[in-house]
Amino acid sequence: MNKKNAVTIKPYERTEYAYDKLRVCRKCGSYTVLSQKVCPACGKRTLTDVPSAAKREVRRSMQSERLFAVLLALLAMFFADTIPWMAISAAAGLLLTAMLWVVQRRTTEAQIRIRTDRMFARDQNRIRHGMIQDIKAAEGLLEARPALAYEMLREVNTLLRNDPIRNLQAELLQTFVLRRDMDLLLEPLIMDGFSPHLAGYIGEVAKLNRELIKESAIRYCLRYEPQIRGMHRGEDILAAVAGAAVRMKRYIELYPEFIRRYTYKLPAERLERLREVISQHPGSFEQLKLEAEAVHRLRFGGRDSHASSNEGGQGGSSW
Numbered sequence: 126m127n128k129k130n131a132v133t134i135k136p137y138e139r140t141e142y143a144y145d146k147l148r149v150c151r152k153c154g155s156y157t158v159l160s161q162k163v164c165p166a167c168g169k170r171t172l173t174d175v176p177s178a179a180k181r182e183v184r185r186s187m188q189s190e191r192l193f194a195v196l197l198a199l200l201a202m203f204f205a206d207t208i209p210w211m212a213i214s215a216a217a218g219l220l221l222t223a224m225l226w227v228v229q230r231r232t233t234e235a236q237i238r239i240r241t242d243r244m245f246a247r248d249q250n251r252i253r254h255g256m257i258q259d260i261k262a263a264e265g266l267l268e269a270r271p272a273l274a275y276e277m278l279r280e281v282n283t284l285l286r287n288d289p290i291r292n293l294q295a296e297l298l299q300t301f302v303l304r305r306d307m308d309l310l311l312e313p314l315i316m317d318g319f320s321p322h323l324a325g326y327i328g329e330v331a332k333l334n335r336e337l338i339k340e341s342a343i344r345y346c347l348r349y350e351p352q353i354r355g356m357h358r359g360e361d362i363l364a365a366v367a368g369a370a371v372r373m374k375r376y377i378e379l380y381p382e383f384i385r386r387y388t389y390k391l392p393a394e395r396l397e398r399l400r401e402v403i404s405q406h407p408g409s410f411e412q413l414k415l416e417a418e419a420v421h422r423l424r425f426g427g428r429d430s431h432a433s434s435n436e437g438g439q440g441g442s443s444w
């Protein structure tokens with residue numbers, strides 16, 4: 126393995142919706158997730174978020190509707206023969222415009238939502254093109270500023286999710302010295318195909334922060350177990366994932382065979398955790414129980430490993 130770089134990675138800013146980070150240029154219509162102000166395509170400081178752009182469009186179309194109503198009223202006045210008819214036309218026009226204005230005010234929020242959806246549908250290709258430009262910008266920084274390139278790809282990944290982007294991120298992450306205090310993401314990187322970079326990353330994450338190992342990561346390891354076993358220290362990766370999985374009874378229920386295959390490689394405290402869960406559910410996990418007890422006997426003979434491993438007892442959340 127090549128030497129790893131110590132880097133600082135900015136925490137990932139989570140947003141309610143994936144498109145919250147998307148910006149569109151008022152000048153040239155380009156989309157980007159990498160900049161908040163300056164448009165990467167035309168260089169102007171004319172970026173705005175999509176709901177704001179939709180709001181502008183809604184306001185503009187509402188203005189034209191009101192203008193049309195006024196125009197209609199003027200036209201009616203123009204064709205009116207007598208003064209009373211002229212007055213009636215003016216009053217009707219005024220009423221119509223006022224009513225329109227009230228209706229518009231009441232429906233503005235809904236209209237903005239509809240317009241936002243429509244913009245996404247209409248600009249699909251332009252958004253895609255913008256994301257591709259963002260990826261190219263990130264790729265240009267792979268050598269010089271890999272941490273920044275990773276951060277940029279991470280942003281693109283919120284909207285455009287595919288294996289090549291995920292793999293590139295996993296590959297970059299494998300060149301970094303990862304630390305527990307880093308804001309590491311795993312779920313968004315789970316790929317459809319096999320990637321040794323991703324497998325290696327999962328193994329590291331399982332050791333650094335096992336809370337991040339969820340069902341998708343376990344299933345990924347199950348799916349590509351033969352490939353991972355074939356990797357350098359592949360069994361360590363699988364054992365680390367099995368060790369992370371035993372923190373939840375649900376995962377033990379779902380993947381007992383997987384955990385059983387790597388029980389012999391679990392560190393003492395993970396083995397204890399596994400034995401504890403099993404002992405709380407007599408009658409379940411028979412095969413797994415046999416394996417855990419056999420491994421325990423082999424390692425500790427008749428001795429109890431509790432004294433040496435963990436005194437925390439129940440209720441500890443770090444299990």
Ligand SMILES: [Zn+2]
Pocket residue numbers: 150151152153154155164165166167168169
């Ligand atoms: Zn622009």
